[in-house]
Amino acid sequence: METLLIYKDDLSNKFWKINVTGNSFTVTYGKVSTVGAVKTKEFESEEICQKEANKLIQSKLKKGYVVAGSSEHVVKESAITEAFFWKLLETAKKKGEDPDEQLEWLVNHLSRRSVKDIVMFDYIFNQYYYKSYTSNLWAAAYIVMGGCSDDSFDYFRAWLLYLGKGTYETIIQDPEKIIPHLKILEEEGDVPEFEDLLYVASMAYEEKTGFDDEHYYNLYEQLSDDKYVQPKMEFDWDEDDEEGLSNKFPVLWERYGENPLG
Structure with missing residues (x-):
């Protein structure tokens, strides 16, 4: 499961993305159109992992993030060709x-x-x-x-x-x-x-x-x-x-x- 959120106001234009795989998830975050920083976390079970991921998503939504309609031009995947x-x-x-x-x-x-x-x-x-x-x-x-x-x-x-x-x-x-x-x-x-x-x-x-x-x-x-x-x-x-x-x-x-x- 992957969820991509963005936040934009007069001072900020940033993204937050979470990718859940099994009992771990990876969070990527940073300014829009950059590769961003990456963090990963592992849990005892898939159920716990999904629960924690959902909590993070809800927390971001409460702070004003919204679901991105498309990932195009939001996250730069890599400079390595x-x-x-x-x-x-x-x-x-x-x-x-x-x-x-x-x-x-x-x-x-x-x-x-x-x-x-x-x-x-x-x-x-x-x-x-x-x-x-x-x-x-x-x-x-x-x-x-x-x-x-x-x-x-x-x-x-x-x-x-x-x-x-x-x-x-x-x-x-x-x-x-x-x-x-x-x-x-x-x-x-x-x-x-x-x-x-x-x-x-x-x-x-x-x-x-x-x-x-x-x-x-x-x-x-x-x-x-x-x-x-x-x-x-x-x-x-x-x-x-x-x-x-x-x-x-x-x-x-x-x-x-x-x-x-x-």
């Missing part, structure tokens, strides 16, 4: 000599933006991240690293996203195009994984608010309406079938089949 998301990743690469320093800059930058911007950054990241959950890509990661667990594939996909949109999309279509991007890792004896990139948003949120990742993920669920459920993977390859893997990706197999990274 897909183009800006990819630009942030590219900028981060210039802000440090190694991924750890770059990640630190990215977390710090996001922590200075609005909570909605943090959530939108994470939402866009996740939409691309979900698309990379493919059998082909997992087979490629398995060959490159000489094995690839569920967790390892998660970290591999995060690393892939960090390469940038064009490279990400190219490798999704043809995993063997990944080879040029592995040369530095070969020299350093490293593997193509970037686990901490998965937690950038929750780290930025904690730095901004002091609340932990559990608090953030509850908020993310309410603000993003991200309903994704990871599907069961249908593999078209067998980890014990070396001939099948070599036939599937001959170039990758020739380079890493007997000499995987890591």
Whole structure:
């Protein structure tokens, strides 16, 4: 349930919005046409949550707020677009000599933006991240690293996203195009994984608010309406079938089949 109220007089033009989901609600408030501030609260039951939400709504109505006819031009959802998301990743690469320093800059930058911007950054990241959950890509990661667990594939996909949109999309279509991007890792004896990139948003949120990742993920669920459920993977390859893997990706197999990274 979502309720959007506005209040306007000679001195004020502001909004107040509450979104109730299960046993918690999120309140967004501020000047009209801004993203506003965000607060969230959790209760012991859905019934208690709804009751408290109704009390807040009635309190606002008594103070002169009225129900908004439309949310258009009332609440600015976020300044983070897909183009800006990819630009942030590219900028981060210039802000440090190694991924750890770059990640630190990215977390710090996001922590200075609005909570909605943090959530939108994470939402866009996740939409691309979900698309990379493919059998082909997992087979490629398995060959490159000489094995690839569920967790390892998660970290591999995060690393892939960090390469940038064009490279990400190219490798999704043809995993063997990944080879040029592995040369530095070969020299350093490293593997193509970037686990901490998965937690950038929750780290930025904690730095901004002091609340932990559990608090953030509850908020993310309410603000993003991200309903994704990871599907069961249908593999078209067998980890014990070396001939099948070599036939599937001959170039990758020739380079890493007997000499995987890591």
